[in-house]
Every structure is written in C-alpha cells, then in structure tokens.
Amino acid sequence: MLIAGSAIGYVWQKNEIYRLSQQIRQRELHLKQLTDGSEKLRVRLADLRSPVMLDQRVRELNLGLAPAQPAQVWRLPEPAAAPPEKTPVPRQLAARQAGAPRTQ
C-alpha cells in the first residue's frame, strides 16, 4: 500500500509540475505579448505626439493655427504672498476648553 501510494503520489506530483510549468509558460508568453503590445502603443503615441507630426497635421487640416504673439498674451502679475492668517481654534478644542474646569 505504501509503495503504491508513494508511486501514485510521485506520478501526481510530476503531473502537477508539468501542468504548472505549462501554465507558467503560457503566462510568460501572455506577458511578453502584452509588453510588446504596450511598446508598440508607446511608439504610436510618440508618433502622434511628435512636433513634426503635429505640425504636419495642422498644415494638412489647414486650421490656420499660429503661435500667439507676445502682444496677444496678457501676463497677470503674481499676487503678493498673503500674510499668514491667524490659525482658527478648532471647534472641538474650543468646546473642550469651554467645558474644561477652571483652574485657579
């Protein structure tokens, strides 16, 4: 019985190893496909965002876009740094203080 049980266990173990190794292989392949796909999309995105491509598209679509001239840009002065406000006392703390026993 022991020998038979060990034999079956051994076969089951080998079978599991084979099954899991197949799974690992499938997942590695899947990961590789996803990584490769991601690379391609990244390059495609880079193509679409490239200044050369954008400039070409603007010309093709004849949108009449032109860079803003300096005189067209209104620059708002940065507001001066406001003085730090007095930190309001938190309500809970204030309530506790109100309800706290007075000490001499």
Next chain:
Amino acid sequence: MTKKLQYRRVLALTLLVCAVFAGLAGRLVYLQVFRHDELAKLAQDNTQREFREAPRRGDILDAHGNLLATSIPVKTVCADPSLIGTQQVAVAHALAPLLQMSEGELYPKLFVRVSKNERGETVTNNLHYVRLQKNVTEENWQKIQLAMGQFSPGADGKKLSRNDRESLRQLRQSAIFPEPDQMRVYPNGPLAAQVLGFSGVEEFKLDGRPVSQISGRDGIELALNSVLSGVAGWRVTATDSKKQELVALRDEDVQPRDGLNVVLTIDAAIQHILETSLADAMQKHTPRSITGIVLRPRTGEILAMATLPNYDPNTPATVTPETRDRVITDVVEPGSTFKIVVVSGALNEGAVKLTDEFDCEQGHFAFAGKTLHDHEPFGLLTTEGIITKSSNIGAAKIGIKLGEQNLYHYAWDFGFGQRTGVPLPGEVSGILHPVKDWSKVSVAQIPMGQGVAVTRLQMLMAMAALANDGWLMRPMLVSRLEDRNGNAVQKYEPQRVRQVVSEATDKQMVGVLKTVVSPEGTAPGAAMQNYIVAGKTGTAQKANPAGGYFDDKFISSFIGFFPADNPQVCISIVMDEPKEGYYGGKVCGPVFKEIAERCASYLNVPPDQNLQTQNPPRPVVASLHPKNYSQTP
C-alpha cells in the same frame, strides 16, 4: 557421466553468462568512468539548451519625455533547411512576399549547405539554422505562421506515405521559426539626427550560433552605447521536439538588465522650430550646409542642435560624409564673431574703454607687411562702434593694444583650442596656436577672426559666456539617465568652467552687442519686435587650401541672445557658402530672428517691457472663438 556432462554444461553456461555480464560491466565502466565527461556532455547537449536573453536597448528622450529613439520588438525569421526536404520552391513561393524578399533570393537559403570546417570535416549548415529575414513585425510573423500551417506541397495528403506525412507535419510546424529581436526606430525621422546618431547591428557568435545586437554608430547612440545597451541575461533549459521550452526542466534563469533611458536637454519642439527654419533658409540661400544651435546660456543646456543636410537615422543608408555633425566636427575661421573675444578681453584688462576712439584708416591698414581691410571705409570709431560696424581694422588695433599674451589668454579662457566636452563623438578642439608660433601679423589678424579655427559650438559657448555674466559653461546635452520605470539613476547638473570676464565688463559687452542689431549695426534684420537682442555677425572668407582666401566663398554667421538683459536663449546660425547674399547679418540675421521669435513664443519668454508695442494687445482669451482664432496680427 551424464551428471558430469550436465555440470560441465551448467558451468560453461555460467561462465558464458558471467563473461557476458563481465563484458557488460566492463563496457559500463568504460562508458560511465572512462568516457563519462564526453558522454555526459553529449547527453546534456541533447536535452539542455542555453538561450541568450537580449536586454532591451534604452530609449532616448527629449527634455519633456518625448521619444526620440526607441526599440520595438520584432522577429528574426529562421529556417531549418533539413526539414524542408525537397519543397524549397513551394516554400520560397509561399514565404517570399511575406518576408518582402524575392523568391530568387529566398530559394538558395532553404537548402542544407554542406561545407568543410577548419578540420576538414564535412558539416551541414550550422545546427539546422539559417536566418531568412530580420525585423519582421509580429503581424507579418502571424501571416507566415498561417501560411506555413496551411502549406501544401501540391500532392493529395491522403496519398502521401506515412513518412511523407510526418515530414510534411514537421515542415509545417518546425521548419520556419522565429527568434525574438528588436529594431531601433526614430519616431521623428530626421529630427535631431546628428545628435541622436544612428545604430547598426553587431554580429558575433555564441556557442556557434550567430547573435546580433544593436550597437550605436554615431551621436548619442555611440557616445552612450554602453549605458543604452544593458546587459544580456541567459536561460538554461530544455526544449521538446517542437522547440518549445519545458519550463519544468528550466535550470538557470538570469533576467537581462535593460539599458538605461537617456534624457536629453534637447526640446523636440524647439528642435523642430530650428530645423524647419534652417530648411527654409537652406532653400532660400542654397548654402553647402547650414547649422543652428539653441542653448540656454545660464546652464549651457542645448535645446536644439541641427545641421543641414541631415539624414534619417531610420535608414542609415542616407548617412554620408556631407551629413556629418558640422557643429562639432568642422572648424572654420570664425570671422567677425571672434571680435567679442578681443574687445571683452581688452575691456576686462582695462586696455580700452568703450568711449576710446580708434582710427580705422578708411578701410586700409598696413601692419607687419600685410594690409588689413574693412568691408567699408571707416574713420574714427569708438570701441563700441567697432563692434557695431564690425570694423576689422578697429578690432586689429584693439588686439595690438591688448597684446599677444593677453589675446591668447582670453581666447583660451573663452574655450578655444580645446574641446567643449559635449558628450558627442567626433568633437574637435579647433586650432589656437601658442603665441610662440604666431607671426607678426597674428596679433592683428586673430582679433578679426583669422588665423584661428573654431567649431560652431565653441563660438556659441563663448557668446553664451557673455550672456551669463562672463561665466563660461560646459555644454549640456544629457540631462539624466533613467531606468525603465522613469527613476533617475544619474542626474547631470550645469557645470561652470570659469569666469572669463568680470560681471562689469560683461554688462558693458552686452550693451555693445545690443547695438549690432540697431539700424546702424550690421544685423538690423536680427532685431526682434518684443525683445532686445544682443549679438554679433560674422562673414569670413573661406581659406583656400592652395593658400590665401577665396574671394567668393564665405562662412556667414550670426550669434545672438535675448532678452539681452535677462538672457533666456542663445542662438547660433552659420551658413557655409550662402548664395543670394553673404553678409552674416543679411543672411543669418533674419533666420535668427525667425527662430528666436518662435522660441520666445514656445518658451513663453516675457517680452521686454520697454519694447512693447503701443498697439493695444489682443488677449489670447479673446481669440478662443474660432472666428478670431485663425487670425494673427
């Protein structure tokens, strides 16, 4: 008697059996002990396979993370000719269009080639392996797989013998197989070609199998090849008859270390602005070449750098000697732009004041047996006027006053005669002879930009020093190195080289350089509408290799920066043998202006308040309506 005979027979049989077992045991000992290493290796070779895992080559990015160069996964399609049998014609016919090869080109590759090795033994081609095509996309590989899966030799499958059916099955499944590979691509085509350089494929053999890896050939690709390349990993494992890995028998698995990404200081948008403007100028003036550099003078960061003609790094066949990176590889006599060296040196030494007057001899000045000329006759000119009008004679006289040693010292301190240290291959140091090798006329010639040879980058860095309170900076092209997740591995900071002139001298020089773009100066065409520009023109006759100078060949240049009192950008434009005019101010000044205005708009540089036009500005907010948006003032 019978018993005896039986005993003898048993004994003989026993002896025979023992002898057989002894023979077997001997054979076992021979195989397991004496030939153990050899046979163990053979057994291992039959089951174990070692795969090299190529690292991914790092990307090259611009300052904003835009991809300038990257690697995409592709396949190298290979064949096992021993499995193709006699089907070469049919396989070539099926695969040639998918591999983008002609059938005639593909057909001979599908045969088992027999050759003699170095020991004179007859061998078939390497391990049943031949490369058919590199850089095959995943989509194309799937089509190839489909074509091979449906491959039919023409005969009815049912009529094939059992052996033929098995051969056909192997041909379909295993005769054509892929190897992972990568291909270098430059999404912006020729943009910043000379900066990026290009790459090629390096072949070497590993365990008898050819291995290829991408290797830089020029530009950043070459200069930082070791950083970009990464380190290969490996996997020792076993494969089945279909060449599929048996993961359970995987022994060693060392992942490759990918190459680092290189983040440049180049801004792709400014590079595009520069290149399109240079291309327009190239069309208008048809010079042999035109170069442009855009730089932040405070840090030395190169925002754009271009040389035309250029090439597309995606097709290295377009690379020719004419497309070299002339910004750093070529030296020229700088002409009048070099006057900034002598005048700022003389001001710094107190040898002259801005108001000092020099007699410019009405355009002809005899010195040390030579006659120096101006482009037009001038009488008395102040030091400032000498720069404004670009008088050679005035500059020569300032040079004489400054003295040979001081002149050499300032030229050296401004970075001439030495490499700038930009991380690109092929940079030359230019020519600045030591004073002991000077002729008598050198002290008068060098101030007007003759007798020295400089690179375009050196000249720009000298001008940038004047835009940076007199501090010479080291040009920066690489901002940082990152891993694939964008974590900075190394950051590069701006580096000051030395302070060449004092801040006070620098302020005086900036004031002088502002006059160059005034109506009285040599480059009114470089003046911008909303920014004060400081700069200097240069028009140098080209040296004739036979001696002397050509009368009709010029190097024209304009180097300037803006806003003059708070410089954000320094730009150099140099044309080699322009047509339709040759004065630096005339041909290069307008190109500078165009690039500077587009850069100012892109970089959102605040205009100089005192140059703001009187016209009421039209806010961009009001232009958001499509009717308004298409109009520009």
